[in-house]
Amino acid sequence: MGSVLITGANRGIGYEFARSFADDGWHVHACCRNPDRAGALKEMMEGTVGAVTSHKLDVTNGLRVASLARALADEPIDILINNAGVYGPRTGFGETDYDEWLPVFSANVLAPMRMAERFVTHLEAGKRKLIVNISSRMGSMGENDGGGAYIYRSSKAALNAVVKSLSIDLAPRGIAAIAFHPGWVQTDMGGENAAIAPVESVKGMRAVIDGVSIADSGKFFNYDGAIVPW
Numbered sequence: 001m002g003s004v005l006i007t008g009a010n011r012g013i014g015y016e017f018a019r020s021f022a023d024d025g026w027h028v029h030a031c032c033r034n035p036d037r038a039g040a041l042k043e044m045m046e047g048t049v050g051a052v053t054s055h056k057l058d059v060t061n062g063l064r065v066a067s068l069a070r071a072l073a074d075e076p077i078d079i080l081i082n083n084a085g086v087y088g089p090r091t092g093f094g095e096t097d098y099d100e101w102l103p104v105f106s107a108n109v110l111a112p113m114r115m116a117e118r119f120v121t122h123l124e125a126g127k128r129k130l131i132v133n134i135s136s137r138m139g140s141m142g143e144n145d146g147g148g149a150y151i152y153r154s155s156k157a158a159l160n161a162v163v164k165s166l167s168i169d170l171a172p173r174g175i176a177a178i179a180f181h182p183g184w185v186q187t188d189m190g191g192e193n194a195a196i197a198p199v200e201s202v203k204g205m206r207a208v209i210d211g212v213s214i215a216d217s218g219k220f221f222n223y224d225g226a227i228v229p230w
């Protein structure tokens, strides 16, 4: 089995990715802001088939990202999953909190790009050579029929632009980059009324991941494999 590095692996979709890959015997680099307080992750590390290593990582901290990349310099990484993300304030037109816009961009856009730049050599050394970015259909222009959510939507639209350029720039190095809408998922962000459980979302995305090749680089997938319009 290969190795996968996941950001925001302590809860929600990121945790389920970690659990699922570990169950299948992968080496999981589970990154989160507070490993000491990540109880579920600790439990998982004790009872899994594969090896799970936790790393303290706030993805908005460039120095921390660089030092983790250095610490793992000799480790090939097959798949990087840029999962960590924030929604930001749920405000409508006329209520925009401009001070909160940049922190959302920092986590949702700058961080995935930084992870790609810092871990590109690890990915080159891996077999799968894949960067998975957890975006959202909220970032799709074509699917925006509800308006609002200016901060979150614009951050995921910007992430999609990053993914598209990564797919072009990293093609010569054999590395693919894709974006996912994970579905409306029952997590702290998605809420308890969301349509699907993290298990279903991750099961779907893993099936897509298993099938993607460099020819699919730059695509925006729904968790069930359907294409989401930009």
Ligand SMILES: NC(=O)c1ccc[n+]([C@@H]2O[C@H](COP(=O)([O-])OP(=O)(O)OC[C@H]3O[C@@H](n4cnc5c(N)ncnc54)[C@H](OP(=O)(O)O)[C@@H]3O)[C@@H](O)[C@H]2O)c1
Pocket (backbone or CB within 6 Å): 007, 008, 009, 010, 011, 012, 013, 014, 032, 033, 034, 057, 058, 059, 060, 083, 084, 085, 086, 087, 107, 134, 135, 136, 137, 181, 182, 183, 184, 185, 186, 187, 188, 189, 190, 191, 194
């Ligand atoms: N749930 C949905 O319906 C849905 C739909 C579309 C897209 N998404 C996307 O799916 C991804 C995962 O979301 P989720 O639903 O699992 O949300 P969640 O339950 O709120 O989990 C968010 C994760 O991101 C981590 N995180 C946030 N900022 C971070 C930072 N600066 N550094 C490191 N980790 C950070 C959180 O860590 P802490 O515990 O330290 O806060 C947590 O592990 C996000 O990118 C989200 O935008 C979710």
